[in-house]
Amino acid sequence: MDLEKRPAERPVPRAEGCLTVAVRLPVRIVVFVLVVPVRMAWDALVAGGRLLRDTVLRPAGRALLWVAWAVAVWPWVTLWRYVVVPAGRILGWFGYVLLVVPAVQLYDRVLTPLGHAVAWAARGTGAALARVLRGVLAGLGRVYVWVLVPVGRVLARLLKGAGTGLAAVGLGVYRTVVWLTRYLIVVPAMWLYEWVLAPAGRAVAWTARGLGQLVRMIFVGIGTALHRTLWVLLVLPALAVWRWVLVPVGRVLAVVGREAVDAFxxxxxxxxxxxxxxxxxxxxxxxxxxxxxxxWAYRTVLTPLGHVVQDTVLRPAAEAARAAGRITRQALAAARESARQARADVRRMLFGTPREPEPLRPAKPRGEPGAAAARTLGSSTTALTKD
Structure with missing residues (x-):
């Protein structure tokens, strides 16, 4: 087993011919000269499109969306929420009161008892009809057993005695017809087929087979001649043009196209x-x-100027406005207090001084007794038994 790690195989570069090397440089130069203006125009259009989208189209789209919502959606939503839904609820309540409740009452109070009565009458009628049919079937069964079966047996015995003679006569007639059919029709037909029709058919088949082979040989010869002629006149020139013209031209065009695509x-x-x-x-x-x-102008000119304006104009104006507002609020508070005191004086002169409520007495604690509730000398109660 080989335990050593093999180095990764590098891809073998594709062998390039002299035609590829000769075509590559001029094609790349021409394509570069043609593509640079197109790419710069494309990048300019992309940058302008992004700027137009971010600064014009997107805010305009949001504004149009808001306008469309305010004009087309919001009125319908308001109409649905505040008109259609309440009207639907009212109509649903009226429909429930005027249709559903009477229908339920009609079903419970009228249709259900009527249905029970009809079902009871139908059950009674069905039971009576079943009894009548059961009696009729029982009577028919007795008629079948006691009348039809004996009569049928008598008729079967009579027909059995007469049928034996008729069967013998029919068998003789059948055998006679079979013998005449065999010797008058079948035997002559078999002889005619074996000695006349079969030899004639074989002769006709042999003749047709010979004619078919002859026609086949003629057509095969004509087809072979046409095939050789078309091969020599069409196929061989087409193969020569394909092999010696189209394939080299196609290879050259493929190299030029590939290099043009790579160059592009x-x-x-x-x-x-x-x-x-x-x-x-x-x-x-x-x-x-x-x-x-x-x-630079904003940092060195406008910002110090703004600070100067803020310190010399805006901040004193804001302080003055806050002081004026504070004085105004104090004046209004004093006026409200004076009006409240005037109303209280007028109410006191007209209705008198209102009676002050009595102060609430503190609740007596239920814990330890006080000093007055301690042991007494003149009574029999103590602090523990006195409540």
Whole structure:
């Protein structure tokens, strides 16, 4: 057993002919020159399409979806929820009260008793008819046993005696007919078949077989001649054209097509890298030309200016607004308190001072007794027996 690990076999590179090597470089150059503009235009269209999708189409689609929901779906949902469903429930309740309940009552109070009565009458009628039929069948059975069976036996004995003579006469007639048929029809027919029809049929079959072989030989000769002629005139030239013209041309075209496809794939990949580099360069140029100056202006000019405006204008204005709001709330609270006191004074002048409720007495604890409930000298009760 071989326990050593064998190295992985590397794939053997495909042998390439001189035609492949000669065709590859010019085809790749031509395809690269033709593919680079197409790939760059394709990448530009893809980038523009993505930008258009993210900035225009997707928000527009969401807005259209919201409008379609508000115009087409929401009214129907509202109509279903607040009109159709309550109306359906009301109609269902009316249908239950007006149709189902009367139908159930009719079934329980009328149809069920009527059905029981009809079933009872049908059972009684069926029992009576069964008894009548049973009596009729019993009478017919007695007629069959006591009348028909004896009469049948008598008739059978009479027919048996007369049938013996008729059977003898019929047997003689049958034998006579069989003998005449055999010697007048069958025997002559067999002789005619053996000595006339069979030899004539054999002669006709031998003649037809000879004619068939002759015709077959004629047609086989004609077919062989046509086959050799077509082979020489059509098949051999077609084979020569296929072998010496079409196969080499096809191989050349296959090599050119394969190299063209490989060159197109290679040029597409290289053009993609080139397009990516050009796109990155354009992005860097746009960033240096527009984004960086805008960022610098925002950081160095607008942000300090905004902080100055916030510290000198907005923050004092906000503090003043908060102070004004605080003063306004205090004034409103004082006005509400004054109005509440005025209403209380008017109510006191008209209806008098309301009686204050008596304070609740604390509940007597049921634990240890107090000092007044201790042992007394003038009574027979103690603190333990007094409640």
């Amino acid at each position: 794939a290679h040029a597409w990949r290289v053009a993609g890298h080139l397009s990516l580099a050009v796109g990155r360069f354009l992005a860097w140029l746009l960033r240096r030309a527009f984004v960086e100056p805008a960022r």
